[in-house]
Amino acid sequence: MKFLENSSLGRALVWLATLAAIIPAGAEELSQAPPGMISIAGGGYKPLYSKESEPREVFPFFIDERLVTNRDFLAFVTQHPGWQRSRIERSQADVKYLSHWRGDLDPGDEAVLEAPVTNVSWFAAKAYCEALGKRLPTQDEWEFVALADATRADASKDQEFVKKLLEWYSRPSGGTFPPAATAEPNVYGIRGLHGLAWEWVQDFNSTMVVGDSRGDNSLERNLFCGGASLLASDVSNYSAFMRYAFRSSLKGTYCVNSLGFRGAQSLNGPTKAGAGTGFTTIYDLPDPWTNQNRESVPLKQLGGKVRVIAMGFTRCNYACPRILSDMQQIEKSLGPAADEVGFVFFSIDPENDTPEAMAAKMAELKMAPGRWTFLAAPVETVRTLAVALDFKFEKVEGFFAHSNLIAVLDPEGRVVHREESLGADIAPTVAALRKLLTP
Numbered sequence: 221m222k223f224l225e226n227s228s229l230g231r232a233l234v235w236l237a238t239l240a241a242i243i244p245a246g247a248e249e250l251s252q253a254p255p256g257m258i259s260i261a262g263g264g265y266k267p268l269y270s271k272e273s274e275p276r277e278v279f280p281f282f283i284d285e286r287l288v289t290n291r292d293f294l295a296f297v298t299q300h301p302g303w304q305r306s307r308i309e310r311s312q313a314d315v316k317y318l319s320h321w322r323g324d325l326d327p328g329d330e331a332v333l334e335a336p337v338t339n340v341s342w343f344a345a346k347a348y349c350e351a352l353g354k355r356l357p358t359q360d361e362w363e364f365v366a367l368a369d370a371t372r373a374d375a376s377k378d379q380e381f382v383k384k385l386l387e388w389y390s391r392p393s394g395g396t397f398p399p400a401a402t403a404e405p406n407v408y409g410i411r412g413l414h415g416l417a418w419e420w421v422q423d424f425n426s427t428m429v430v431g432d433s434r435g436d437n438s439l440e441r442n443l444f445c446g447g448a449s450l451l452a453s454d455v456s457n458y459s460a461f462m463r464y465a466f467r468s469s470l471k472g473t474y475c476v477n478s479l480g481f482r483g484a485q486s487l488n489g490p491t492k493a494g495a496g497t498g499f500t501t502i503y504d505l506p507d508p509w510t511n512q513n514r515e516s517v518p519l520k521q522l523g524g525k526v527r528v529i530a531m532g533f534t535r536c537n538y539a540c541p542r543i544l545s546d547m548q549q550i551e552k553s554l555g556p557a558a559d560e561v562g563f564v565f566f567s568i569d570p571e572n573d574t575p576e577a578m579a580a581k582m583a584e585l586k587m588a589p590g591r592w593t594f595l596a597a598p599v600e601t602v603r604t605l606a607v608a609l610d611f612k613f614e615k616v617e618g619f620f621a622h623s624n625l626i627a628v629l630d631p632e633g634r635v636v637h638r639e640e641s642l643g644a645d646i647a648p649t650v651a652a653l654r655k656l657l658t659p
Contacts, residue, residue: 423614512579533569
């Protein structure tokens, strides 16, 4: 039995059993995609950046046949005015949001209406999908279907296919896009995965390849660094590398004239429909977190007090201990004034950071419960907060790769200072705190 569990046959049987559990009405249900969507059976997939020897599993899902168009997005902002160009919060989209439209409710002529909508932020794309009971596809889902050409599920080793992608990536962006519905389909029937616009994915901030190049006018095409390809599992797949590098340069508020999106949906049915939540600071994000005492803590509850915050996970043996140590040094440097400050550690590992684990870490580090709070939440709640804080993280072989962050928030939840280097001088952070605490 142990041999069977560890063999290829055993793994295949486990995979089939998993599919059976996911699709209770039988495999034939997989073909019954919602209108406008395509059924994807899933399978094994090895990401470009992966140290794992085994392929990653992509579970069955549905994905939109085509990119969301300007006409589609017009209907959304008409129904949800808070997402119109003149009303959206800068915390959710930069100044380029829908900048190619003539007005709040005027995208342009018929050609523009049928073209993919671009200049939309991750927050806006996410809100659009949620309004329809969908979500953005994950990076794994998108890359899995993007391996396909017109006749094969995986054409990534075909040099002609790769050359075709590179020719598109090398063309300058701009101008009017062709209609999304007429884009070339791949073997699944999905149109325009290549050759139209770049696309947002749900977990774009799990990609950590290059630094921020927002000031570069060639954002859409040149956000890659050849040296980073040494980390890739397939250095010949340069087109995939360019996609990963592009994603690594993004922030959730960025609006780019060649960046659009499409929706996806899990097999367990649509998500609860809603149009996302407008927010000015992270304290406006609606989802509650759970602290080390098993208490539900809405983020609004953190308001009214100066805070020092960080993100990470308690099992971390490298960066997080140093970050927590720096936070404790900041606490010590404040002296008695530390009583006026709250220290918050947001977990990116809800599976393992139970209230007991978080309480144990606080006890181990002798953290005062009156000053310190550890918080955990479901992964998509964590993802939204991380995007809002420009924090990147990715699960790797059971642990996490992540960026480093210590931020100072004012009582309203605005970030007034941030430090993203391990072992950095804490003096600027302490100074920012003292400035907030000074009457």
